[in-house]
Amino acid sequence: MEELVVTTDHTSYPVFIGEGIRHQCSSLLYDILKERSKVLIITDETVAELYADDVVRSVSNALSAGVCKVPSGETSKSMDVYHKVMTACIQEGLDRQSIIIALGGGVIGDLAGFAAATYMRGIPFIQMPTTLLAQDSSVGGKTGINHELGKNLIGAFHQPAAVLYDTETLHTLPDKEWRSGFAEMIKHAYIKDPEFLTWLKENVHSLEDIKDSQLLRFLKRSIAIKAEIVKEDEKESGVRAFLNFGHTLGHAVEKESGYGGMTHGEAVAAGMIFAMKVSNRLGYSKWDVTQEAEWLKALGYPIEAPSQYSSHQLIEVMKNDKKASKGNITFVLLEKPGSPFLETVDERTLAHILEETKEGGVI
Ligand SMILES: NC(=O)c1ccc[n+]([C@@H]2O[C@H](COP(=O)([O-])OP(=O)(O)OC[C@H]3O[C@@H](n4cnc5c(N)ncnc54)[C@H](O)[C@@H]3O)[C@@H](O)[C@H]2O)c1
CATH class of the missing domain: 3.40.50.1970 (Rossmann fold)
Incomplete structure (x- = not known):
């Protein structure tokens, strides 16, 4: 134990x-x-x-x-x-x-x-x-x-x-729930532990790889990351907000899929890829989004899911998100693994990127 x-x-x-x-x-x-x-x-x-x-x-x-x-x-x-x-x-x-x-x-x-x-x-x-x-x-x-x-x-x-x-x-636990939970682990690695992220990318190519003897190691590291963040900022006035990486669009997609249509983690995975696109578009980063998306797609995440929904509707839902303030939509963006920050993103930029996603474009 x-x-x-x-x-x-x-x-x-x-x-x-x-x-x-x-x-x-x-x-x-x-x-x-x-x-x-x-x-x-x-x-x-x-x-x-x-x-x-x-x-x-x-x-x-x-x-x-x-x-x-x-x-x-x-x-x-x-x-x-x-x-x-x-x-x-x-x-x-x-x-x-x-x-x-x-x-x-x-x-x-x-x-x-x-x-x-x-x-x-x-x-x-x-x-x-x-x-x-x-x-x-x-x-x-x-x-x-x-x-x-x-x-x-x-x-x-x-x-x-x-x-x-x-x-x-x-x-x-059914496979789709393993996938859902693993997305939050990946999120912890993206925002706080580049070494853990590299290790996950090198070692996890299927759900079976998560379930094996390494599970306890994954869990312990992931919970330790969460504990470090909570220790620093219990009530989300600072760094804890970074745990919302992937959640701004993720929550909107989850809601539009009718809560249960898509698991929380599946929606968050699509949201993380979208946040990387936003980060690139605003000039903060140079993510190879295609490559990041390929890894997640190979694990079965529905990365293209946001394109099924109306961009206008997703933006309306994002405005009601807890992280929104005075109707401004705030994203957790990532300059690189381990370097998250908060940024208010205007609706027009989001609408453009959502529409490009519909056309299959990747930034
Ligand atoms: N409080 C937080 O910090 C925080 C962080 C992340 C997510 N969340 C919330 O967590 C929720 C999603 O949690 P979840 O994905 O665990 O969903 P869930 O609790 O609905 O569980 C998913 C499904 O798995 C079934 N299940 C649970 N344990 C099982 C087991 N051992 N064997 C077989 N079936 C089992 C459940 O009955 C359910 O149908 C969302 O509402 C999200 O907002 C909260």
């Missing part, structure tokens, strides 16, 4: 990563659980079927546990499902001494974390990620739900008390 510690100005918490560790909740989380009155495990229907019983058994040495199941997928990050979760917290009799466990992917982490941040003005929670993508989302304390006008618009910063990442749960 590997262990890391995430430190912020206000708190610090452990991240345990290892095969089969969902069976060791009572011992690994003993110091946290021993002071609690009750635990509610929030999970989705798919993950509940596979792992909820194991986790109930594993914590029940320490505490009595209830389970709240929500539908699988992005649509559960909604007001409606959030309301149902709040109702379950009340009906299960959670009090201020209780704790929530988020058992699932990024959707569950965000939803259950937001429930924990707001129930009785905030109770603690533990992240138990079960997707590759959740190596990113489970660390750092961003929680929230979507509004029909935009993604993640309602939320709170609420750090988990611990992260317990059982890599055995990844064995049941």
Whole structure:
């Protein structure tokens, strides 16, 4: 088992990563659980079927546990499902001494974390990620739900008390979810670790290459990058914003695909390539975008996806993005690997590049 510690100005918490560790909740989380009155495990229907019983058994040495199941997928990050979760917290009799466990992917982490941040003005929670993508989302304390006008618009910063990442749960993950999660790992490498990026490009040519014995190494490095960024800037007033590389267009594409039409990571991969094009167009960089896109395409990412949607509509959605200010669209651009910066980009430039993408042009 590997262990890391995430430190912020206000708190610090452990991240345990290892095969089969969902069976060791009572011992690994003993110091946290021993002071609690009750635990509610929030999970989705798919993950509940596979792992909820194991986790109930594993914590029940320490505490009595209830389970709240929500539908699988992005649509559960909604007001409606959030309301149902709040109702379950009340009906299960959670009090201020209780704790929530988020058992699932990024959707569950965000939803259950937001429930924990707001129930009785905030109770603690533990992240138990079960997707590759959740190596990113489970660390750092961003929680929230979507509004029909935009993604993640309602939320709170609420750090988990611990992260317990059982890599055995990844064995049941569908390929498209591996691909989705790997995009966030690639993103970490692009913005913060050129050496890791080179290593990934040299060693990962298919999804099977991610799943092999190197997985623990990938995960540890990627989580460490996230932890370094969160330590420096917990509330996203500076460098943490760089984690949004690929997300400005990515969120818009994800929304236009009808949340679930395309995975988060697939949309982010298309968004990263687009951000490189923007960076070149504004004269900040000399990316060989074709070459970068080829690597991602070979891994199965739908890089051309933005061309399926109306440029006007994508730009309207980007204006509603959290990173937009006074209707100005802000991008994380990259001069080169490891050198990100923020830039406001005007609509005309974006419209041109989106239209060129439709015609198959690469800058
Ligand atoms: N808070 C953050 O910092 C942060 C960072 C990145 C992304 N996110 C959010 O994360 C979300 C995406 O997360 P995700 O990709 O993990 O999606 P997800 O939670 O919907 O999981 C994807 C699918 O995989 C299934 N699944 C989960 N674990 C499984 C397992 N072990 N075996 C089989 N099936 C399994 C789920 O039921 C779901 O259908 C987005 O909403 C995004 O906004 C948050």
